[in-house]
């Protein structure tokens with residue numbers, strides 16, 4: 393899915409014109425390659441190391457297992473090209489840089505100057521959080537942050553997105569004719585929906601009902617109270633910012649909700665000093681061109697600060713910015729971003745551009 397979005401974005405931005413693209417697949421070698429401007433071509437075999445090693449830059453959306461199998465072999469045989477990857481396998485390795493150039497271009501530039509060659513996209517939730525609040529971190533204003541997430545089905549995968557829709561249909565079907573009858577009792581409808589939720593929701597992929605419910609655990613259980621997803625905020629966030637030596641505490645709970653492809657997050661930020669809201673908003677909005685600040689008002693929040701409003705867009709919406717009762721050095725805010733764009737494909741294609749443009 394990330395690969396498909398990447399190809400769409402490369403086509404839209406004309407990236408095919410600045411590279412000579414070759415496509416590789418582990419399962420579809422020999423098929424017609426997607427055309428990003430290079431014309432008709434065939435897909436190569438993604439396990440053909442000789443063919444891979446002839447490329448200056450490899451961009452992988454294949455997943456961590458592929459990275460772990462292929463990347464070390466290429467490096468071992470002396471391949472000195474640039475490896476750009478969507479998977480998490482190499483992310484926290486010392487030699488790797490987590491790429492999110494609107495936020496950490498100086499970190500990327502320093503790594504390029506130092507001869508680094510492994511460029512890894514961050515966890516989608518972390519990347520979107522930093523796209524939203526990177527300005528405050530860059531200004532050194534954040535003492536700590538909590539982030540409570542509302543993550544979309546797309547983060548789990550394409551089949552989970554399909555299953556979410558099937559579950560929605562299943563709930564509707566369970567209510568049946570009662571829904572069409574305005575005189576039917578809501579508690580009767582609820583009884584049917586609740587019975588469907590408990591007894592027979594199709595949940596082969598998700599494991600549990602997501603439609604009409606939520607899933608307060610994402611990824612593996614690390615056995616210390618954390619889910620694997622939750623550990624990434626602090627670790628990856630600080631690595632992206634170049635702050636791993638003196639990390640800012642960033643922590644919270646990760647929850648899957650029934651959105652399709654936009655991850656949302658509610659954050660609490662402890663600032664290092666009391667600040668006026670206008671100054672906080674100015675710094676958030678001024679971070680880069682993809683922050684879209686939504687006024688903290690009912691109409692604007694409901695129409696512009698939702699997965700429905702943000703889906704498919706590059707802009708990351710930030711709103712509900714206000715002080716908390718604890719004091720003027722405490723801020724809350726809400727952010728929504730498309731996790732397949734800035735959360736996945738966009739940093740990869742921008743890194744490709746950056747390398748080609750050097």
Ligand code: HSE
Pocket residue numbers: 514515516517543544546547548610611621
């Ligand atoms: N791990 C994320 C999720 C998506 O499950 O939503 C990819 O970073």
